[in-house]
Amino acid sequence: MSADQCEGKESWPELLGAQGTVAEETIERENSLVDAEIVLEGTIVPADFRRECKRVRVWVDKDGIVTRVPVIG
Numbered sequence: 001m002s003a004d005q006c007e008g009k010e011s012w013p014e015l016l017g018a019q020g021t022v023a024e025e026t027i028e029r030e031n032s033l034v035d036a037e038i039v040l041e042g043t044i045v046p047a048d049f050r051r052e053c054k055r056v057r058v059w060v061d062k063d064g065i066v067t068r069v070p071v072i073g
Contacts, residue, residue: 005053006033006053006072007031008033012026012069015027015066015070016066016067016069018066019064020060021038021064023058024036024037024058027056031072033054034054034072035054035055035056036056036057037055037057037058039057039058039059039060040060041059041061041062052072055072056071056073
């Protein structure tokens with residue numbers, strides 16, 4: 001499923017540089033259809049070739065600060 005077929009908010013550029021836990025809570029509050037997952041930069045995650053409308057990875061540095069714009073997928 002492509003991101004343009006997902007319901008609700010799909011991207012949170014305003015959370016770049018925010019605390020990861022705050023970003024996680026904000027994402028789940030603004031789109032109740034997704035589960036936000038905090039992931040430390042450098043962590044190996046499965047490479048999905050299909051978009052999932054239920055997952056948002058929140059990439060953070062060692063200090064817990066968001067390093068990438070969180071998006072559905």
